[in-house]
Amino acid sequence: MLDLNQPHHRLNILTGEKVLVSPHRNNRPWQGKVEDVATDDRPQYDPTCYLCPSNKRADGTENPDYKDTYVFTNDFSAILENTSEGTYNNADLLQATAERGICKVITFSPRHDLTLPEMDVPSILKVVDLWQNEFVELSQKDWIKYIQIFENKGAIMGCSNPHPHGQIWSQSSLPNEILIETARQKEYFEKNGVSLLKAYLDLELCLKERIIIDNTHFVALVPYWATWPFETIIISKRHIQNISLFTAEEKEDLAKTLQELTIRYDNIFSTSFPYSGGMHQSPVNDGEHPEWHWHMHFYPPLLRSASVKKFMVGYEMLGGPQRDITPETAADIIKKQSTIHYKKA
Amino acid sequence: MLDLNQPHHRLNILTGEKVLVSPHRNNRPWQGKVEDVATDDRPQYDPTCYLCPSNKRADGTENPDYKDTYVFTNDFSAILENTSEGTYNNADLLQATAERGICKVITFSPRHDLTLPEMDVPSILKVVDLWQNEFVELSQKDWIKYIQIFENKGAIMGCSNPHPHGQIWSQSSLPNEILIETARQKEYFEKNGVSLLKAYLDLELCLKERIIIDNTHFVALVPYWATWPFETIIISKRHIQNISLFTAEEKEDLAKTLQELTIRYDNIFSTSFPYSGGMHQSPVNDGEHPEWHWHMHFYPPLLRSASVKKFMVGYEMLGGPQRDITPETAADIIKKQSTIHYKKA
Ligand SMILES: O=P(O)(O)O[C@H]1O[C@H](CO)[C@@H](O)[C@H](O)[C@H]1O
Ligand SMILES: O=P(O)(O)O[C@H]1O[C@H](CO)[C@@H](O)[C@H](O)[C@H]1O
Secondary structure, rough: OOOOOOOOEEEOOOOOOOEEOOOOHHHHOOOOOOOOOOOOOOOOOOOOOOOOOOOOOOOHHHEOOOOOEEEEEOOOOOOEOOOOOOOEEEEEOOEEEEOOEEEEEEEOOOOOOHHHHOOOOOHHHHHHHHHHHHHHOOOOOOOEEEEEEEEEOOOHHHOOOOEEEEEEEEEEOOOHHHHHHHHHHHHHHHHHHHOOHHHHHHHHHHHOEEEEEEEOOOEEEEEOOOOOOOEEEEEOOOOOOOHHHOOHHHHHHHHHHHHOOOOOOOOOOOOOEEEEEEOOOOOOOOOOOOOOOOOOEEOOOOEEEEEEEEEOHHHHOOOOOOOOOOHHHHHHHHHHOOOOOOOOO | OOOOOOEEEOOOOOOOOOEEEEEHHHOOOOOOOOOOOOOOOOOOOOOOOOOOOEEEEOOOOOOOOOOOOEEEEEOOOEEEEEOOOOOEEOOOEEEEEEEEEEEEEEEOOOOOOOOOHHHHHHHHHHHHHHHHHHHHOOOOOOOOEEHHHHEOOOOOOOOOOOOEEEEEEEOOOHHHHHHHHHHHHHHHHHHHHHHHHHHHHHHHHHHHOEEEEEEOOOOOOOOOOOOOOOOOEEEEEOOOHHHOOOHHHHHHHHHHHHHHHHHHHHHHHHOOEEEEEEEEEEOOOOOOOOOOOOOOEEEEEEEEEEOOOOOOOHHHHHHOOOEOHHHHHHHHHHHHHOOOOOOEE
C-alpha cells in the first residue's frame, strides 16, 4: 500500500519521466526570492507597443488596423526559412544538424489590456480558428515536420510584451518532447489498440479526482504526474491527431475550455496567472501517426502566492522534477475557484 | 557542410537530447523582465541567519561554533528517511512508488559574506573533503541508491539564504537524469571500451575551442551541447566513477578548478554569478558501474547582463532547449575573464 501523503514519485506516462512529490514540504517558511507582481492597469491601446494595431514594429513594418487576431513572421525568429542544409559529425561525439523553420507571432486581440481569461468566447474562437488555419497552411510546406503552437504569459515566463499574444514555431525536425511523446504513444497504441490518452482520460473521468472541466468535447484536468504546482492538461475526448481535424463544434468547445481554465487560474491568487502553455500534436509530412492524441499542456510557475514561484533548480535540473503539493490538492484548489473572473466579480 | 553561424541543433551525448542554437538571435532587443541585482554588502556574521555559527535554526537546534564547514539534515527535507515502502499501479496509467531519502545542508564557510569564488583554495578543499566524506558515509546505507550533491547559488536560482551553502539529496531510487546518463554511458562504454566522457575529453583537448581550464586532474569546458548561455562541465581526466575514489591531489585540483571557474563566472558581469551546479556520478549499492565517469554540471541562467537571464519557457518546455549564442562564443567570453576576482582586482 502506498501512502500518498508521504514522499513518493509518480510516472509521467507521456514522457516516461518521474516526478518527486513531497506533500509535507509546502509548510516550510519561504525566505527566498519574491517576484514583482505585474501591475494590471494597461491602457486599451499603447502607442509604444509593437503589437497594437497600426503601430510600427522594430523593422519598420506597420501593423494593419486589425480587428480580432493578427499573425506575422517574428522579427527575431530563432529559426529561419532560408537556412541551408548541413550536418556535422565528429566521432559521434560532436553532432550538429542545420535547422530550418518559421517563427510566427499571433496577437490574440487588438486590445492591449486583455488576456485570454478576460476575452469573450467568440474572440477566443477567432484565436482557435487562426491556430487551425496556420497549422493547415504551414503543413503545406513539405519540409516542415512539426508545428509548435504556444503562449508565454507573464513577464515571469519570459514574455517581453504584455499585449496578449502567442507564437508558432514550425521546423524541419522533431523536437525532443515530440520524439519522446511519439514513441510512448506509439508503444501504447500498438499494444492496446487505443490511444494512451484515451485510456488515461477514461480512467480519470471514472475516478473524478483531478478533473477541472468536463464538457462535450474536452476535459481539463491536473495530470496524475503534474510537475508544476498548478499544471493542467486539456485532452480532446475524440482521439484526434491534430488541430486540423477539429470540427466547428470542437473549436467552440476549446474556446470555452480555455476561457474557463484561465479564469480559474487568474482567480487562484487574484492575479494575471503566468504560464507557458501549448499544444502537442502529431508531426506533419512524416507519414501516418495514428497513435497521436491532441492535447495542450499548461505549465504555470506560481506556488504559494502571486509573488512566490516554484524554482526548478539544483535537484530538479540534475535529478528530476520535484513538487511540494500533491496534484490532488492542486486540483481541489483550481476546482473551488469561481468561473467569473475576479476583476468582473 | 554545416554553417555554425546559422540555426542548427546539437546533440547532448550524455542525454540524447537536442539543443537548438540560434547564433543570430542575441541581437534582438530585450523589453522583458529585468531581475533585481543582488546587493553584495552582507556582514561577515548575520544574527538572523539560520546557517551562521552558533545561531538557532527554525526547529530550535543551535548550530555549533563551526570553523570551516558544517553539515546537518535539512529541517524541511523533500524526502525522509522513515517513509515506508509502497507502490501503486492502476492499469499502468497511474503509477507511483514511495521514495525514501535523506536531505542534507552543507555550509561552505562560517563567513556569511563569502561564496566559493571568494574563498581560498584550502577552504574550498574543506568543502570537497566534506563532499567525499558524506558520499562515503551515505553510501554505507544499503537502501540509498543515488547521492545528488549540488548547490543553488543566488536568489534567482531559488536559493533562500545567501550564506554560502550546498545540499546533498540521497535517495532510494535513481532520478531521471541519472537513469538517462547511465544508459547512454553504458552503451558507449560497452561498444568502445572507453568511457564516453574520456573519448569526448580527448577530442576537446585536441580541438581546444571550448576549454576553459586544463590542469593536472580536471578540465572545465563549455560542452558542445551547452544549453544554458554560460553552461560548463568539469570532467575528471581519470575515468573515475565517483568522488569516493578521488586522491588527495585530485581533491586539491578540484578545489582549484572550482575557485578559478567561479571567479571567471563572477567577472563576466561583475556580479555574484548565479547558477545551479552539481555532480553526476555512479549510483551506489547498485552493482558495478564501470561506464560511469564523474563530472560536474554548471547551469547558470544569466544571458546578457547581471539582470537579464535566459528564459527556458514555452518552446523550450514544450519542444526542447534553445540558446541564443553559440557555445564557442560563450567559451571565448569565459576564457578572456581574469582569474582575479573583480572585488579584489
Ligand atoms: O531546498 P531549498 O534551498 O529551500 O529550495 C530550493 O532548492 C530545491 C532543490 O533544488 C528546490 O526544490 C526548491 O524549489 C528551491 O527553492
Ligand atoms: O520569443 P520571445 O517572446 O521574445 O522570447 C521568449 O520565448 C521564447 C520561446 O519560448 C524563448 O526562447 C525566450 O527565452 C523567451 O524570452
